[in-house]
Amino acid sequence: MAPPLSRRSLLQTAALAVAAPAVSLAPTARAAAAVAEAPAATAAPAAWTVQPFALDQVTLGQGVFADKRKLMLDHARGYDVNRLLQVFRANAGLPTADAVAPGGWEGLDGEANGNLRGHYTGHFITMLAQAWAGTGEQVFADRLRTMVGALTEVREALRKDPVVLSTAGRFGTAAENVRGSYQYVDLPSGVLGGTSAVTLSAWVKPTHDGNWARVFDFGDNTTRYMYLAARNADGVPRFAITTSGPGAEQGLNGTAALPLNQWSHLAVTIAGGTGILHVNGTEVARNTAMTLTPAALGTPVNNWLGRSNYAADPVFAGAYDEFNIWSRALTAAEITELQSGRATDSSAGRGDLAAYAFDETSGGTFADASGRNLTATLRRTWGGPSHAGFLAAYPETQFIDLESRTSSDYTKVWAPYYTAHKILRGVLDAYLATDDARALDLASGMCGWMYSRLSKLPESTRQRMWGLFSSGEFGGIVEAVCDLHAITGKAEHLALAQLFDLDRLIDSCAANTDILDGLHANQHIPIFTGYLRLYDATGERRYLDAARNFWDMVVPHRMYGIGGTSTGEFWKARDVIAGTISATTAETCCAYNMLKLSRTLFFHDQAPKYMDYYERALYNQVLGSKQDKADAEKPLVTYFIGLTPGHVRDYTPKQGTTCCEGTGMESATKYQDSVYFRKADGSALYVNLYSPSTLTWAEKGLTVTQTTNYPREQGTTLTLSGGSAAFELKLRVPSWATAGFRVTVNGRAVSGTPTPGGYVTVSRTWRGGDVVRIAVPFRLRVEKALDDPSLQTLFYGPVNLVGRNSATGYLELGLYRNAGLSGDLLPSLTPVTGKPLHYTLNGTEFAPFFEGTEDPTHAYFRRAEPGVVFGNTDSGVANPARSDGTTLLDEIWAGAPFGGKSALLARVRSTVDAWVTAGLLGAADGRTVVRTAERATFAA
Known part of the structure; x- marks a missing residue:
C-alpha cells in the first residue's frame, strides 16, 4: 500500500485530498474547532481526469530553473519577516519591533498611501510554503510558523479594544501611537470646562512628518473646533480656533518644524485677547487679536489627542508624555519651568482641568490627575472589525467604502478583496505546508468575515463592485475559498465562493462572446481559475465553458511571443499584437495567472495546447522576469516586460513590493509544479516539460529521474528506479517540434510518427532500470504578429531569442539567405563560441529571453528580404x-x-x-x- 500523502504533498494538489491534520503546535480553541469540522478525507474532483504531483514529490535538478530558484531561495531565507509584519502589527496597535515596512505598495508612504499593504506578505508566505515543500529546509518552516504566529496575535488584537503601547517618555513612560494604527486618545466631554482663559501643554515625539496631524483637536465638526497641529502645510506647528469654519480661524504659526523622533514641548496660552505659542519653552508666535477662547466652543463633542475633526487628516504618529490643561494662562517662566521636570513638581502644578501623565503600561485608559476624574480612553478611528475573523494590514474601511462606491479611485479603495486573497492564500498554503492549525483558523476566520459582509449585500451591489476596475479586483480569491471548502466541507465557504460571480463576464465568455477589449487583464485572468474550481464543486457548466472560451480569447489572439499578455495592464482589440507593443507590455502577473489557468484547464481536458502555452510562457516570460542576480532586499522581478526596440528590463519596479514581484516570488519556488501529471486512476504518467527533475511516484513505488540540460540540450533522458508498474507514459510533442521527435526505450525505437502538438504514448509494464531517451531537434523559426506579418519574433525550439542592441527602432533582418532544406533558418545565424543558444546576425547578438540581464533587447524585429x-x-x-x-x-x-x-x-x-x-x-x-x-x- 502506498504511504499516505503528507500535508506538504497536498500543497500542490489544490487542497483536494486532505486528511485531518496531525497538529504539531498547540491550537487555539477556534483552531481545534475548525480542524474538527474538516472531513476525514475528501477526494479530488471527479472532473479532474488528470492530477498534479505535489512540490515535494518533484525535485529540481541542476539547470536554468534551479539557478533561478536559488536566487529566490536566498532572498526567502534572508529577508527580515518583521518588515512584512510591520503593517499588520501597526494596524492592530502592536509593537513593531522598530521594523521598517517595505517600500512601494507595502508601506504607508508608497503609491496610493499603501492601500494595498498586506498583499505582499501573503505572497511571501506562499513563497515560504512552496520553498519548504520543494526543499525541505527547516528555515522555511520556521519562518512560516513565525509569521503565522504573528498574524494570529494581530487578529487577536484587532478583536479587542486597543491597548496602550508603552514606551520610554520624556520623564518616565509615555504612550505611543504607531503610525498605521489609527489610534487616538478620546477625552471625556467637558474637559475644557468652558474656560475663557487656558493653557494647553503637551510633550510629543512625532515619528512621521505628515502635515495636519493633530496633537489635539477639540470640536464638534469642521465648523467649530480648536486644534494644535504638529505640522501645517508649511511644515511648522499651528494652533487655531474657530466657530465659523477654516476661513475664520484665529491662529498661531510656529517658525520651525518639530524634529522627528525627539521630544518637543508645545504650549498654547489664551487670555485677554492674546494667544501665545511656545515651543520648547520659547515663544514662537503671538496673536493679540484673538477674540475666541474655549468658552466660545461650548462643550465640544469630540475631544481628541491625535485625531482631527477633518477625516482626511492623518492620525498623529508618535508618542505622548504629559498633557495638561489649566484654566488660566501660565506665565513664560512657568512654561520654561515645565521643560525640566514633571508638571506635578513645577510651580504650576498639574493641570486643573485635565492632567494625563501617560504612565500606564497596560489597558486602554489613561488616568486624569486633575481631580476631575476625566479618564481618557484609547480608541481606533474606525472602531473595530465587523467580524472576529477579520485580518488585514489596514482598517475595514476600504471594504465598507467599496460597497457604496460607483467609480474607481485607487487612492481611496485599492482592491481590498485582492489583498484579502493574497493573505488568505498565504495562510492556507502555510497550513497545507506545515499542519499549523492556527493558519487554518486564520483562513477559516477570514472567510467567515467575508461571508458575513458579502452575504448581506444585494446581488446588484456585488455585481457593481466586481465590475469596478481596480477597486473591485479580487484576484484568485474564488480558487482559494474553494480550496478551503475542500478542507473544511463548510457550506458557508462554498456559498462565499459563489458570491464573487461576475455574471456579465461569465455569461459572455460562456456564450463565446469576446468582451475583453478594454478590460484590465490581471483583474480577470485569475477569476477564471476560480470559476473552474467552482465548476468542480458545483458542476455548473457555465463556469467551465466560460473558462475554456476565455483562454481561447487570450491565446493566441492577445498573446505576445513570450507568452505574456496586456499592454499598460489592459487588453486591446482581438488580434492586435503589433499595434499594442509598448514599454508596458506583458505584465508579469498575467503570465503567472495564465499558467495557473492553463494547468487547471488541462486537469479537465488534456488538450496539448494548454501545455504548449505553459512551456512558452514558463521558459520565456516567467524565467526572463527574474534577474540573474542576488539581492537581499529585493526579489528582482519585472512588473512589465516592454517589447519595444531596445527595451531594458526593470527588475526593481515602482519602488518594490508590487503584485508582480509577489507572483514572481511564487513562480520561482514552484518551477516544477507542472513537469509531471498523473491520470486520476493512476493509469498514465504525463511528462509535460523537459526539465531536469526527479519524480517520486509513491503510489507506484517508482522514481523517475529526468536528466537533461534542456533547453540547452535538444532532448532528455528518463531513468526509472524502484519496483514495477504498468501505466502509459505520455510524452509531450511540442507543436514546434517539426524537425523530428524520436523516442527509444532501453535503446529500442518506439514505433509511430509523433504528431507535433500532441503526446506520444508508450504503454508497458515499467521496471527499475528502464531508460527512455527523447530527442527533440530544434529549428529556428519565426512567429508573426497577427496584425502585421512583417513584425516577427525569433524562436529556437521553445526559446525566444532576442537581439541585444541599443537601437530604439526595429531591427531589419533577413533570414532566408542560408535557410536549410528542412526550413530551419538557423544557418543564416552564426553561433557564438562558448555561449549556448547565443548567435549573431548582422552584428547583433541574439540570446535567450530567459536570461535575466539588463541589456537593451529587441524581442520583435522587422522582417526584410529585399532580394x-x-x-x-x-x-x-x-x-x-x-x-x-x-x-x-x-x-x-x-x-x-x-x-x-x-x-x-x-x-x-x-x-x-x-x-x-x-x-x-x-x-x-x-x-x-x-x-x-x-x-x-x-x-x-
Whole structure:
C-alpha cells in the first residue's frame, strides 16, 4: 500500500485530498474547532481526469530553473519577516519591533498611501510554503510558523479594544501611537470646562512628518473646533480656533518644524485677547487679536489627542508624555519651568482641568490627575472589525467604502478583496505546508468575515463592485475559498465562493462572446481559475465553458511571443499584437495567472495546447522576469516586460513590493509544479516539460529521474528506479517540434510518427532500470504578429531569442539567405563560441529571453528580404510581394521541409511559374531565380 500523502504533498494538489491534520503546535480553541469540522478525507474532483504531483514529490535538478530558484531561495531565507509584519502589527496597535515596512505598495508612504499593504506578505508566505515543500529546509518552516504566529496575535488584537503601547517618555513612560494604527486618545466631554482663559501643554515625539496631524483637536465638526497641529502645510506647528469654519480661524504659526523622533514641548496660552505659542519653552508666535477662547466652543463633542475633526487628516504618529490643561494662562517662566521636570513638581502644578501623565503600561485608559476624574480612553478611528475573523494590514474601511462606491479611485479603495486573497492564500498554503492549525483558523476566520459582509449585500451591489476596475479586483480569491471548502466541507465557504460571480463576464465568455477589449487583464485572468474550481464543486457548466472560451480569447489572439499578455495592464482589440507593443507590455502577473489557468484547464481536458502555452510562457516570460542576480532586499522581478526596440528590463519596479514581484516570488519556488501529471486512476504518467527533475511516484513505488540540460540540450533522458508498474507514459510533442521527435526505450525505437502538438504514448509494464531517451531537434523559426506579418519574433525550439542592441527602432533582418532544406533558418545565424543558444546576425547578438540581464533587447524585429537569395547566392532579383505582404521567398519556403535539393527546386519552379503567370514576377527574373537556386548549396 502506498504511504499516505503528507500535508506538504497536498500543497500542490489544490487542497483536494486532505486528511485531518496531525497538529504539531498547540491550537487555539477556534483552531481545534475548525480542524474538527474538516472531513476525514475528501477526494479530488471527479472532473479532474488528470492530477498534479505535489512540490515535494518533484525535485529540481541542476539547470536554468534551479539557478533561478536559488536566487529566490536566498532572498526567502534572508529577508527580515518583521518588515512584512510591520503593517499588520501597526494596524492592530502592536509593537513593531522598530521594523521598517517595505517600500512601494507595502508601506504607508508608497503609491496610493499603501492601500494595498498586506498583499505582499501573503505572497511571501506562499513563497515560504512552496520553498519548504520543494526543499525541505527547516528555515522555511520556521519562518512560516513565525509569521503565522504573528498574524494570529494581530487578529487577536484587532478583536479587542486597543491597548496602550508603552514606551520610554520624556520623564518616565509615555504612550505611543504607531503610525498605521489609527489610534487616538478620546477625552471625556467637558474637559475644557468652558474656560475663557487656558493653557494647553503637551510633550510629543512625532515619528512621521505628515502635515495636519493633530496633537489635539477639540470640536464638534469642521465648523467649530480648536486644534494644535504638529505640522501645517508649511511644515511648522499651528494652533487655531474657530466657530465659523477654516476661513475664520484665529491662529498661531510656529517658525520651525518639530524634529522627528525627539521630544518637543508645545504650549498654547489664551487670555485677554492674546494667544501665545511656545515651543520648547520659547515663544514662537503671538496673536493679540484673538477674540475666541474655549468658552466660545461650548462643550465640544469630540475631544481628541491625535485625531482631527477633518477625516482626511492623518492620525498623529508618535508618542505622548504629559498633557495638561489649566484654566488660566501660565506665565513664560512657568512654561520654561515645565521643560525640566514633571508638571506635578513645577510651580504650576498639574493641570486643573485635565492632567494625563501617560504612565500606564497596560489597558486602554489613561488616568486624569486633575481631580476631575476625566479618564481618557484609547480608541481606533474606525472602531473595530465587523467580524472576529477579520485580518488585514489596514482598517475595514476600504471594504465598507467599496460597497457604496460607483467609480474607481485607487487612492481611496485599492482592491481590498485582492489583498484579502493574497493573505488568505498565504495562510492556507502555510497550513497545507506545515499542519499549523492556527493558519487554518486564520483562513477559516477570514472567510467567515467575508461571508458575513458579502452575504448581506444585494446581488446588484456585488455585481457593481466586481465590475469596478481596480477597486473591485479580487484576484484568485474564488480558487482559494474553494480550496478551503475542500478542507473544511463548510457550506458557508462554498456559498462565499459563489458570491464573487461576475455574471456579465461569465455569461459572455460562456456564450463565446469576446468582451475583453478594454478590460484590465490581471483583474480577470485569475477569476477564471476560480470559476473552474467552482465548476468542480458545483458542476455548473457555465463556469467551465466560460473558462475554456476565455483562454481561447487570450491565446493566441492577445498573446505576445513570450507568452505574456496586456499592454499598460489592459487588453486591446482581438488580434492586435503589433499595434499594442509598448514599454508596458506583458505584465508579469498575467503570465503567472495564465499558467495557473492553463494547468487547471488541462486537469479537465488534456488538450496539448494548454501545455504548449505553459512551456512558452514558463521558459520565456516567467524565467526572463527574474534577474540573474542576488539581492537581499529585493526579489528582482519585472512588473512589465516592454517589447519595444531596445527595451531594458526593470527588475526593481515602482519602488518594490508590487503584485508582480509577489507572483514572481511564487513562480520561482514552484518551477516544477507542472513537469509531471498523473491520470486520476493512476493509469498514465504525463511528462509535460523537459526539465531536469526527479519524480517520486509513491503510489507506484517508482522514481523517475529526468536528466537533461534542456533547453540547452535538444532532448532528455528518463531513468526509472524502484519496483514495477504498468501505466502509459505520455510524452509531450511540442507543436514546434517539426524537425523530428524520436523516442527509444532501453535503446529500442518506439514505433509511430509523433504528431507535433500532441503526446506520444508508450504503454508497458515499467521496471527499475528502464531508460527512455527523447530527442527533440530544434529549428529556428519565426512567429508573426497577427496584425502585421512583417513584425516577427525569433524562436529556437521553445526559446525566444532576442537581439541585444541599443537601437530604439526595429531591427531589419533577413533570414532566408542560408535557410536549410528542412526550413530551419538557423544557418543564416552564426553561433557564438562558448555561449549556448547565443548567435549573431548582422552584428547583433541574439540570446535567450530567459536570461535575466539588463541589456537593451529587441524581442520583435522587422522582417526584410529585399532580394531573392539562396544558399548565400544572390540572384540580383528583387523579392516581389503580394498585396497581403507575402513574398516570393515566403511562398517558396512555406513548402519546407524538403527531402532534398531536387524537392526544393521543384518548389522554386512551380512557385516562380505561378508568380510569373499572375504578373507578379517578370519571366526573365523568374528564370534568373530558378538558375540561382540550381547553383546554390543548401544546408540540411
